[in-house]
Amino acid sequence: MARDAGSPAPAPGGPGTPGAVAPGAVASGPGGGRPRRTVLVAIGALLLGMLLAALDQTIVSTALPTIVSDLGGLEHLSWVVTAYLLASTAATPLWGKLGDQYGRKKLFQTAIVIFLIGSALCGLAGNMAELIAFRALQGLGGGGLMVLSMAIVGDIVPPRDRGRYQGLFGAVFSAASVLGPLLGGVFVDRLSWRWVFYINLPLGIVALLVVASVLHIPVRRTSHTIDYLGTFLIAVVAAALVLMTSLGGVTYGWGSWQIVGLAVAGMVLLAAFVRVETRAAEPVLPLTLFRSRTFTLCAVIGFVVGFAMFGSMTYLPTFLQIVQGVSPTTSGLHLLPLVFGTLVSSTVSGHLVSRTGRYKVFPVLGTAVTAVGLLLMHQLRESSGTAEMSAYLFVFGCGLGLVIQVLVLIVQNSVRYQDLGVATSGATFFRSIGASFGVSVFGTIFANNLGPHIADALAGRRLPPGVTPGALTSDPRTLGRLPPVDQAAVRHAFSVSITDVFLYAVPVVLLAFLLAWYLREEPLRASVTAPDGSEILASNPVERTSRDECARALSLLGSREGRRQVYVDITRRAGLDLGPAASWMLLRIQHYGSVEPALLAERTAVPLRAITEAVRQIEARGLGRRYGLELTLTDDGREIATRLYRAREASLAELLGDWWSPDRPTDLTELVDELTRELCGSDAEQPREGMPRPDHRRPPPPCG
Numbered sequence: 001m002a003r004d005a006g007s008p009a010p011a012p013g014g015p016g017t018p019g020a021v022a023p024g025a026v027a028s029g030p031g032g033g034r035p036r037r038t039v040l041v042a043i044g045a046l047l048l049g050m051l052l053a054a055l056d057q058t059i060v061s062t063a064l065p066t067i068v069s070d071l072g073g074l075e076h077l078s079w080v081v082t083a084y085l086l087a088s089t090a091a092t093p094l095w096g097k098l099g100d101q102y103g104r105k106k107l108f109q110t111a112i113v114i115f116l117i118g119s120a121l122c123g124l125a126g127n128m129a130e131l132i133a134f135r136a137l138q139g140l141g142g143g144g145l146m147v148l149s150m151a152i153v154g155d156i157v158p159p160r161d162r163g164r165y166q167g168l169f170g171a172v173f174s175a176a177s178v179l180g181p182l183l184g185g186v187f188v189d190r191l192s193w194r195w196v197f198y199i200n201l202p203l204g205i206v207a208l209l210v211v212a213s214v215l216h217i218p219v220r221r222t223s224h225t226i227d228y229l230g231t232f233l234i235a236v237v238a239a240a241l242v243l244m245t246s247l248g249g250v251t252y253g254w255g256s257w258q259i260v261g262l263a264v265a266g267m268v269l270l271a272a273f274v275r276v277e278t279r280a281a282e283p284v285l286p287l288t289l290f291r292s293r294t295f296t297l298c299a300v301i302g303f304v305v306g307f308a309m310f311g312s313m314t315y316l317p318t319f320l321q322i323v324q325g326v327s328p329t330t331s332g333l334h335l336l337p338l339v340f341g342t343l344v345s346s347t348v349s350g351h352l353v354s355r356t357g358r359y360k361v362f363p364v365l366g367t368a369v370t371a372v373g374l375l376l377m378h379q380l381r382e383s384s385g386t387a388e389m390s391a392y393l394f395v396f397g398c399g400l401g402l403v404i405q406v407l408v409l410i411v412q413n414s415v416r417y418q419d420l421g422v423a424t425s426g427a428t429f430f431r432s433i434g435a436s437f438g439v440s441v442f443g444t445i446f447a448n449n450l451g452p453h454i455a456d457a458l459a460g461r462r463l464p465p466g467v468t469p470g471a472l473t474s475d476p477r478t479l480g481r482l483p484p485v486d487q488a489a490v491r492h493a494f495s496v497s498i499t500d501v502f503l504y505a506v507p508v509v510l511l512a513f514l515l516a517w518y519l520r521e522e523p524l525r526a527s528v529t530a531p532d533g534s535e536i537l538a539s540n541p542v543e544r545t546s547r548d549e550c551a552r553a554l555s556l557l558g559s560r561e562g563r564r565q566v567y568v569d570i571t572r573r574a575g576l577d578l579g580p581a582a583s584w585m586l587l588r589i590q591h592y593g594s595v596e597p598a599l600l601a602e603r604t605a606v607p608l609r610a611i612t613e614a615v616r617q618i619e620a621r622g623l624g625r626r627y628g629l630e631l632t633l634t635d636d637g638r639e640i641a642t643r644l645y646r647a648r649e650a651s652l653a654e655l656l657g658d659w660w661s662p663d664r665p666t667d668l669t670e671l672v673d674e675l676t677r678e679l680c681g682s683d684a685e686q687p688r689e690g691m692p693r694p695d696h697r698r699p700p701p702p703c704g
Contacts, residue, residue, distance in 0.1 A: 341397025
């Protein structure tokens, strides 16, 4: 699995963090020694790559009605979305492990090239079959962009600084969810639907050039036994079953040999997958996870949530543009309440769970609200007003948001430390597969209903030459050639066909509602924290090791504790009578051998008054002495600083709860030690080069 790319660290600008970094300062940690400006440019290129992949999950939805009108094949509309989702989901674990094994920079460049080739071919597609095939190629590259862009951050940014970038990656997904449908509509209205794909080319080329020129990361290869066969089998199983649900009753009858053959092939390949995974050294989906009732329930609920979310978001623009006659741009605006509802409720539920430790109520309430939202959307008609529609979509989005974030928390809280990484990716994997099935099944229901409804609406009517129910199904633009009365009848047929899809989804969501009652509410581990936007909004599984997931949580908790409160707590834990600013300064002096108080006041957000008081307290108690502008520790000061260091280490270990057991893995011990050292200071706080230093001062000891 890929390393954590965005593990949050304490936010900049306060004790425990580096604060503002002076121009010309260099980044330390993994890949340290590079100019800060170079790091920022590289981060910008990574964010741009992730934005491209995130946008292509949603930007196509508002362009779909126009694409179908141009290329035909409304019955295969769902595959424009499904092909991308399936390819990116299946490729995610491969990109992560290949990056670990062969170096992430080359793999990231390869992913950009694949994505750009897929984008260019999508823009050139001459029929629906070509577009679907090229969308799969695009999804293959998109999966790599998401996984590797987050992973590379771990190579170029030290853990204590990653918090300032974590918010950026979450913001990219939030922005893509909001802007995707809107931008898709703008391109269709002002240019062509093909620009939905062409826009990736200049942006991707910029990202490729920047990565090639400024991204220099150390190659630390981690050997893996990559489960190629398991990855291939799970992708083929999903494709076979999605093909069965999308073609059944539309292209072929449910009893035809083609559909039966796909069903049998899917079951046989699923059995083969199970057999392969039981023997794989590093299985793509460890079957031992299903021994946990909590994981199994969360996997099913996540599948249903993905099913409802992506299925509905794919067909809502078709309803808005064809039934209500709005422009593609306006249809994108109409989807914003759904996205805002999801973002607001997921953020609120995540914070409430972290604060109260109670989580069972959210999947129960969320699935119930989602079902209500689907029932409300079933009531939409061609006469529905904007306010009514926005309210219904907001309710539906709130229901989804209440479930999405909490499911990841529940899974992480129920597994052993050794399974933390694979359990997190497994939970989001099933939501990704559910998204593929949702788009496919919704499409099948829609296509099966639309033809008969249009035929009934136009029965006995005299139609213009070339206008038939079949032509209206394949090309919605034909609607404009009908008289107003007939147009209204056909719009109603489209309305009923689409909104019935939401009704059929209600029983599936109610099944998830019933399953949510069987979740066991266990005490929440302190180190289990709410995931960020890149985990709850992306259709790709999250790929992190157990160590990386734990580092993300501990760093996030360190920043949430409150920067001043961190030092109040560790001072009390160490049994000392010191102010928090004095404890903060003692750790920094021990880490670097000396500090310049004036430099600390200049480069951190700690008030000058607090720094002055800390210096006075340290000198008055004989813990430090001045040499020119620098303050160094006495023997007593070094002893006190060591006690503070151990107190901080103990507080981190305490957050791990039952993972911090006598038989804990070595990498967990190393993680706590690394994070404790990271909290001891920043390169920006070191004394200025060229300042006089005392000859008799001891060499700077390691922190602790």
